[in-house]
Amino acid sequence: MNIGGKLNTAMCWTVAVGVLAFAVADGAVFLMLLGVAGPAVAYLAGRPDPARPDSGPWALPRWVVSALVFLAIASALASATVMRDGTPLVSNLGAFLTYVQLIKLFDRRTTRDESQLLGLSVFTAIAAVLTSNSLAVGVLLAAYTPLAVTTAMRMEVASGRDLGAGVTVMTGRAMWADLRRAVGASVVCAGLLAAAVFLAAPRGVGNDWLGTFGAVPRAEVGFTDNIRLGQQGNLNERPTPVFEVTVTDGDGRNIGDPSRPLYFRGATRDTYDRRGIWINSSEANRVSKPADVGDRVLLDAPGPRPSLVFQTVQMRARIRGGDDYVFALWRPTSVTFQHPVQVATLRSDLTIKQSESSQRWSGRRSYAVESALTDTDSIDDDRGRAGGDFATGPISDLARRVLAERLTPGAAEPDPADPLRGAEPRQAASILRDFLRTNYAYTLQMTLPREGQDPIEMFLFDTRRGHCEYFASAMVAMCQSVGIPARIVAGYVATEFNAMTGQYTVRESNAHAWAEVRIGPGRWLTMDPSPPGDIERIHAPSRGVLARLKSWYDLIEFNWNEAVVTFDSSRQTRLFRPYDEQSGSLQQAMERARKAVRRAGRNLGLISGDDAVSLAGRLAWWGAVAFVLGGIVYLARKRLGAAARWRSGNAALDEEMRGLLVAARFYPRALRRIERAGLGKPRGRSGPAHAAVLRRRVPEIGEPLGTLAGMYERVRFGRERLSDSDVERAAAELQRLEAAVRLRRHGRASKFAPPA
């Protein structure tokens, strides 16, 4: 393929990957299709015609290109000014750049046009960075970088065509292989330098000076504390990750278990207003204060003999349109933030809201919550309402009847004075929960109640079907109707445990509502009245190959977020902390080295061990091994390559000639030596002719080369067998030549050099 064809190929790939990166970042499916189809067609159209090698690639007429570009500009301007459909400016700009690139792919291609095209493509990639920092965008940009470098270099190599007709183009051997190496070396070096800049660039400096310039819109999820029943439609089942959480016990052991769902509570609601809306009666008591990085906010005393559970939550998305809750297992006792926030705590239900502090934070948003699983009696308050609007009415009647039936079998009539009939609240709440689980069906479809009908009553007495909010509402309403304080909890149920990362991944589709029932002074019990089978069906992570691939993708995405997206000043500080601070004594360093070696062995599968081996570590180690082995193979190939070329060059010769040439191996060796000295023999010049040229320039090399070339030609073209004296003389001449080459290259003679 000629230079133009190679450049066209690289350019089409670059444009395609750049457009795809932006389209993926922007979630624009149409642009994705264009990004694949446009460059593919341009590639086919831009291939040189074998029948007409002198003709250029096919191109649109100039006026058509100009008209299309004008249309793209007009469309972008209209979209940004007149239509104002809420699309971010970067999205409009990226789409405009995409259209112009696709048009220019079919334009005539001078080096100037190619430069413009590459520039547009680079701007599109920057637009992708400004649109999203997702793993997919990162992968595409990682692929884009070498492509762009390749295109830029090929463009330079092809720039000779701008000199016009009649230009003499000189090309050496293996140009494309050398260009590939140059691209590889440039990308590696630039990548290392970029990594250094990335790690060393001060974080936090200049933050938010110019507003939203350069800010990436973060993913938002649909969690809401607004529990409103009686609406029509379907619940959200989007798999967008909301946060990842690691759960450990007091000894630091990971207690995650795929068979053990965990309920991460966010908001609570305890008051029903008969219009289908639940509110928090204590919301006004919420206390707000700022918390900086590392600040520990105390919520409650853990009580005696607490069974502490630590949850490290890393947020992946913001909660759409409002306050962001801290998600934690019951009962949270303290929270430590790794980003500056404004914290609003409510002691009555131990819920925490976090909102942006005055300092905008673009780094990692995570917090660690400490929860005491063993509940406490130390705090006795009146948290949680009982009775309220449900003290009378059909819901109360239903609850009393159910309790009467279950607590005292055969007693059909409830006792208005003691609906619990002396039973413990835990037992009564369990009866109500089981009643709901067994007599009502779970569905994600929401039905609109009749005019004036209460949604909870509709669920309990009419449709007998509903989603988790209906079950939780019914449970809370029935508990409150019989005097058991209860409240609705909105949060997430974590079921997707990734054994490779040791984390639960919580997605938007894991949003859930359940109930908390007060079973004693300060003691609240989490109760989920939704049918467990349905909950498992809905929230359980899918199995199979795709699910496994997904978990791997999640792992990589997690590491991407950890290493790149959320890299912040705190991690930077840890990274650059002096070695002695990190390491301590020499013995500790030795111990760490020993552990590192053992870890390497485990990662490579050479040593069996109990510790969990992370996939990232394993990949990194095997990558390092592959790199070293690859280097050895490369060097060996380079060494053996010359001999192989000599053999392959002689493959077409007859057996006798090959035998004769064995004695003339001094000649290729001599050629390699002079090539190292920068005196390589150009193509098309015979050995004796080259020796004659060198004899004038560098006689100390030209003379022995002439002798060796003459002897070689006697063998190769005269079928002459070299005598022993010839071989001895060739060896001496080769030694002389090598000494001269060494002297020329290093300015010193070999100690084995023969006397002149």
Add this chain to the structure above:
Amino acid sequence: MSVPVVVLVGRDDGRRNSRPFGRVALGGMAAGRSHSSRRPTRVRRRYHLRTPAYVYMLVTVLIAVGAFNSQNNLLFWAFGFALATLVVSGVLSGTMLMGLEVERRALGDARAGHTLVLSYTVRNRNSVVPAFAMRIEEIEPARVWWRRPAQAASPWTEHCDRPRVFVAHVGPREAVSARVPVLARRRGLVRFEGVRVISSFPFGLIRKTMEFPLPEEVVVTPRRAEPPARARDRLGRAGDAAIASRRQGPGDEFFALREYVEGDSPRAIAWRASARRMETVASGTGLLVRQNASPAPARLWVVLRLNPESAGAEDNERAISLATGLVEDAAEQGLSIGLAAPRAGVLLRPLTGQAAVLACARELGMLHLPALRASADDGRFPAAAAAPGALVVVVHAGAVDRTFGPGAGGPLHISSEEAGSEVGTAAGGGSA
């Protein structure tokens, strides 16, 4: 038949002006030396930021501002990569050009209106880094930065088109060479100063330039103008009369017999004559050896009467072309040709064959018209050309002055206005 000629003269050929007359024709079709085979003592490297580089740096700054303002980590990556690209570009291109050597050598024949072939060899002495995308240019005389002695030769820009060479790739420890034809527009002693290598590889941001002093001089010989018919007839007759004077030589015709001496070829023995002689002479070997004769060529003097006034430059050039045509035609006729241009101080002793053509073309090519001497003494007919028996053709630049001549015998006077069509005019470039 026209014989295009190029003569290469090395800069340090100090003898060029020390023997103004009677220079022996250079052997072969082209000869000479240049400094190209020497490693240049000093090479100048320069770096220029191109317009895309300024745009690139502006974008880099914007990326940096965006990164610091938003703390967007991918923007930090982009910023790092943008900076790294600049560094890699500088390092790679610097390393790439560091090991380069360039040679330039003029090859083959050059006549005004024809192509002059320059051979460029680019050698990459670097053992690791290949070199890519280099444009090679001849350095314009106005851009020469190194010290050089005063030169009579005129710069190449007045004589030749610009050579256009692009080196796409030279591998490590590799050399590539190419022959580049350029149109030689007018005759003269042409001076090439040096070679510039330009590259903006790898990213087109920084233009790197290396300049190699490679002085080299080339003589571009004049165009040939067809002599008028009467001159051609005269030359033809002179050629036919070339047998008038004979001498022993390597010809085919019999010249004389002589005594055999030891070492003579047996094939040269005239056996019949020797037998007859042995019948009459009793002493000695009696063998006779046959000697052949070679024709003694008639002598032609081409005397160029140039006009020292600047207004006559065009006539002078036409006269030079006409003289070139006369010399070539006379060489074909086997004449011995001498050349004289009194006002230019040129007197070339008679030579025959290609040697005459080469020497005359070289002298005619190097005639420096602005240096013509206008004094009456310098304008006199050269005495050497006034020898009896020689055919003299006086080529006048402009009108014929019949008083100009040896006095005895009538030289053939030709005016430059009688010159026929010039060879090479159609190839481009006007007559100088």
